[in-house]
Amino acid sequence: MIEFLQQLANGLAQGGIYALIALGYTMIYGVLRFINFAHGDVFMLGAFAGFYVGPWVLRVSGLGPSYAGVALVLLAAMLLCALIGIGIERLCYRPLRDRPRIIVLITAIGVSLLIENVGQLVFGADPKSFPDLVIDRALVLPAWWGRLSALTITLSQVLVLGVTLLLVVLLRYIVNRTRIGLAMRALSLNPTAAQLAGVDLDRVIMFTFGLGSALAGAAGILTSIQQPSIDPLMGISAGLKAFIAAVLGGIGNLPGAVVGGVLIGLIEALVVGYLSPTYRDTIVFAVLILILIFRPAGLLGTVQREKV
Amino acid sequence: MLQVTDLHVSYGVISALNGISFKIEQGAIVTLIGGNGAGKSTTLRTISGLLRPRSGTISFLGEDISTLPAHRIVGRGLCHVPEGRMIFSNLTVEENLAMGAYLQTDAALNARNRDYVLGIFPRLKERLRQTAGTLSGGEQQMLAIGRALMGNPKFLMLDEPSLGIAPRLITTIFEKIVEINQNHGVTILLVEQNAKLALEVSSYGYVLETGRIVLEGPSKDLRANPRLKATYLGG
Numbered sequence: 001m002i003e004f005l006q007q008l009a010n011g012l013a014q015g016g017i018y019a020l021i022a023l024g025y026t027m028i029y030g031v032l033r034f035i036n037f038a039h040g041d042v043f044m045l046g047a048f049a050g051f052y053v054g055p056w057v058l059r060v061s062g063l064g065p066s067y068a069g070v071a072l073v074l075l076a077a078m079l080l081c082a083l084i085g086i087g088i089e090r091l092c093y094r095p096l097r098d099r100p101r102i103i104v105l106i107t108a109i110g111v112s113l114l115i116e117n118v119g120q121l122v123f124g125a126d127p128k129s130f131p132d133l134v135i136d137r138a139l140v141l142p143a144w145w146g147r148l149s150a151l152t153i154t155l156s157q158v159l160v161l162g163v164t165l166l167l168v169v170l171l172r173y174i175v176n177r178t179r180i181g182l183a184m185r186a187l188s189l190n191p192t193a194a195q196l197a198g199v200d201l202d203r204v205i206m207f208t209f210g211l212g213s214a215l216a217g218a219a220g221i222l223t224s225i226q227q228p229s230i231d232p233l234m235g236i237s238a239g240l241k242a243f244i245a246a247v248l249g250g251i252g253n254l255p256g257a258v259v260g261g262v263l264i265g266l267i268e269a270l271v272v273g274y275l276s277p278t279y280r281d282t283i284v285f286a287v288l289i290l291i292l293i294f295r296p297a298g299l300l301g302t303v304q305r306e307k308v
Numbered sequence: 309m310l311q312v313t314d315l316h317v318s319y320g321v322i323s324a325l326n327g328i329s330f331k332i333e334q335g336a337i338v339t340l341i342g343g344n345g346a347g348k349s350t351t352l353r354t355i356s357g358l359l360r361p362r363s364g365t366i367s368f369l370g371e372d373i374s375t376l377p378a379h380r381i382v383g384r385g386l387c388h389v390p391e392g393r394m395i396f397s398n399l400t401v402e403e404n405l406a407m408g409a410y411l412q413t414d415a416a417l418n419a420r421n422r423d424y425v426l427g428i429f430p431r432l433k434e435r436l437r438q439t440a441g442t443l444s445g446g447e448q449q450m451l452a453i454g455r456a457l458m459g460n461p462k463f464l465m466l467d468e469p470s471l472g473i474a475p476r477l478i479t480t481i482f483e484k485i486v487e488i489n490q491n492h493g494v495t496i497l498l499v500e501q502n503a504k505l506a507l508e509v510s511s512y513g514y515v516l517e518t519g520r521i522v523l524e525g526p527s528k529d530l531r532a533n534p535r536l537k538a539t540y541l542g543g
């Protein structure tokens with residue numbers, strides 16, 4: 001039982017990270033109806049932003065490894081990734097806005113390959129060790145947890161989950177309670193009608209890319225806090241898993257992305273814990289295939305029916 | 309109020325409008341009638357900035373708007389209720405109305421417009437929290453018109469408001485269109501295939517055929533026109 005809960009705890013933290021990346025896929029799909037294959041690479045760039053900016057931020061602010069330090073580096077990486085995401089949309093996708101979807105999709109694959117290869121050129125292909133933004137340790141669980149206090153829960157896991165939760169709540173607020181959020185939802189439902197209501201599509205799309213990319217950047221930092229070895233190709237696998245998470249939850253559906261991300265994290269942890277790490281990716285891809293066969297709209301998605 | 313001059317519009321190599329010109333005076337209800345594929349929706353989409361004309365000018369309140377993006381044209385008080393209603397089906401009725409007021413920052417004015425919309429369409433008032441996609445076709449049309457009114461239009465373009473709606477509701481909706489024009493002071497361009505009804509509520513009409521205006525005149529003259537009677541008014 002303890003063993004099982006331990007796997008769940010491990011899976012939850014990883015799932016939160018997938019959820020953050022999946023939210024970006026699903027948001028961008030919502031407004032532009034295409035999969036931004038370069039999204040996983042933005043996640044990687046978030047980690048590298050932390051790698052380069054982190055030590056500098058900690059030194060200049062005089063904070064050293066600390067919660068405030070993490071928060072600062074996190075914000076810096078989110079900001080950088082938002083700008084990168086906005087830049088990618090502006091340069092690569094906007095000129096193709098009216099072209100067939102497949103052209104944009106292939107462009108996205110091209111952008112992804114470009115970032116990965118330039119990344120290897122600039123950062124070096126070898127793994128780098130991520131700076132300590134916070135000193136990680138196993139938490140001493142209070143005695144009243146009883147048998148559960150035998151669990152190993154690390155500070156970084158709690159941090160990752162806490163930040164993920166905070167960002168998800170914040171995103172929910174933006175999407176459901178603000179004017180730009182309403183515009184995002186309207187645009188994803190009917191771009192023509194949104195324009196006729198006065199929505200400037202370019203601005204809302206730009207905002208969506210910025211927001212989604214910022215979340216990917218945050219995920220990049222959070223991942224690196226847990227597994228402090230980063231490399232320019234780290235976005236491939238994480239991006240793919242998060243994409244599967246978005247499809248699992250129902251692409252275009254924000255709560256779905258969170259549910260999908262957490263589920264994929266949990267499934268992975270259980271496979272690693274009870275079967276073998278070798279099967280981890282196989283099982284996740286099997287989940288993708290099953291969902292596409294039996295519930296193509298995803299767990300929370302509804303099949304879109306256009307009323308004419 | 310609106311003057312369209314020698315407008316040419318094409319979809320790729322297919323030309324949809326071949327030089328149409330017309331004029332709408334402030335305060336009027338003008339109708340544009342014509343059969344399937346005549347180019348009625350294309351005309352409205354070009355005026356509201358969703359399509360770019362190949363040539364020609366569109367002057368609204370004395371200024372050329374043919375190069376403005378759609379969201380700027382809405383901001384000038386020209387609202388378009390598109391064919392097929394295009395309500396935001398997953399949003400509530402309330403949120404749809406809020407979207408209509410997207411560019412309107414004057415809260416007092418928004419509240420007045422909302423009261424007006426719910427006053428003329430009481431059915432919407434009972435369904436404010438309902439998801440718009442679950443409304444009946446007629447209610448969706450009311451919502452689409454209500455949403456446009458939330459944008460505080462000076463000029464309103466309606467694309468086939470009678471399409472796919474029960475006859476009883478069509479009458480109601482046309483009564484409201486007249487009411488919006490007379491009591492709310494909104495100039496209206498009404499696109500219809502239902503020529504009989506459109507010519508009853510309008511003061512002037514244009515007849516469009518394959519991208520050309522083939523006939524125009526005061527609506528009461530058009531109603532009596534033998535050629536129109538044969539093709540559009542059911543003999």
Ligand SMILES: Nc1ncnc2c1ncn2[C@@H]1O[C@H](COP(=O)(O)OP(=O)(O)OP(=O)(O)O)[C@@H](O)[C@H]1O
Pocket residue numbers: 319322323324342343344345346347348349350351391501
């Ligand atoms: N997106 C498009 N791509 C290519 N051709 C189009 C497109 N939309 C319309 N057309 C063509 O342009 C012409 C005018 O179409 P339009 O929709 O303006 O007609 P309409 O008068 O509104 O007809 P209806 O009463 O059926 O709505 C038609 O021949 C149509 O086939």
Ligand SMILES: [Mg+2]
Pocket residue numbers: 348349350391467
């Ligand atoms: Mg039409």
